[in-house]
Amino acid sequence: MIIDDVLGDAVRNNVEWVQAMCRSHGLTGTFGPRAWTSAARTPLYYPDAVTLTADAEVADILAGIDRTTPGASVKDSFARLDLAAEGFRLLFEAQWIHRPAGLPAPAATGDWRPVRTAEELAAWALAWSGDDADDAELFGPELLADPATTIVAGYAADGRILGGAVLSASDRVTGLSNLFATGDTDPSVTWAGALAAAPADRPLVGYEPAHRMPAARDAGFEELGPLRVWLSA
Structure with a gap:
């Protein structure tokens, strides 16, 4: 597998784990073409949205999450988005590993x-x-x-x-x-x-x-x- 394929597998695997954690708390997220989102606030430490592709846009995320209360979080899987203008702050950065x-x-x-x-x-x-x-x-x-x-x-x-x-x-x-x-x-x-x-x-x-x-x-x-x-x- 080339790196891009492995990265895609890592992102999808992580989102499936997020979905499993949400499901254990009675929640179900939605897989879209470019992002996974949860309309209800997710469990502690788990994101409300995750980008699935490198071409995901801010609109793919914000349309599917609850922003009526503080604390919504987004995992930008490819470090491509700038959400500061939408009222978000960068919480942390990390590296995918294989x-x-x-x-x-x-x-x-x-x-x-x-x-x-x-x-x-x-x-x-x-x-x-x-x-x-x-x-x-x-x-x-x-x-x-x-x-x-x-x-x-x-x-x-x-x-x-x-x-x-x-x-x-x-x-x-x-x-x-x-x-x-x-x-x-x-x-x-x-x-x-x-x-x-x-x-x-x-x-x-x-x-x-x-x-x-x-x-x-x-x-x-x-x-x-x-x-x-x-x-x-």
Whole structure:
């Protein structure tokens, strides 16, 4: 696959994961020709609109989202749009990343396995959120029934959660997101554990901000291109 194809796969995979998260909260977004949009405000940390193509325009986004209250967010997947004139501010920038299929995974520390029960998911979500109970509610048990979503956790010998990640499958790639390490766990432990839990025969995609790119590169990922996330006042 050439880079443009992989980038398109990464964008589509990410939007399908956003849709899965919305669906777990009783919401359904709309796939248009150039953008995915949600008419209702999406769950915490998830965008109200995502561009699907490099030629998406501001009108493709704004027509499909709720701007009656502050806090609408837009993921510009190709970093092409300027939404400042529409009352948005740039929230953050990041890089799409890709790891080819078939690369050997580094040795993993701990027992990395899928989260299977609501109780395990509740513990995972608390660890992901840094013990913020409100943020932890983002990950409800409905996600466990989604066949495309696998939530993985790494456990120390004493049962403590070392870290975790979300793996989301789409047609040609698997997305890696929500990667976290707890306490004094080195982030490289989480990257290795997530790779060990991911299917080795499929490319992995995702995105990371600049300060996390060194760890991503060390794990075998390469950059595909920039994205931007905008937030309305």
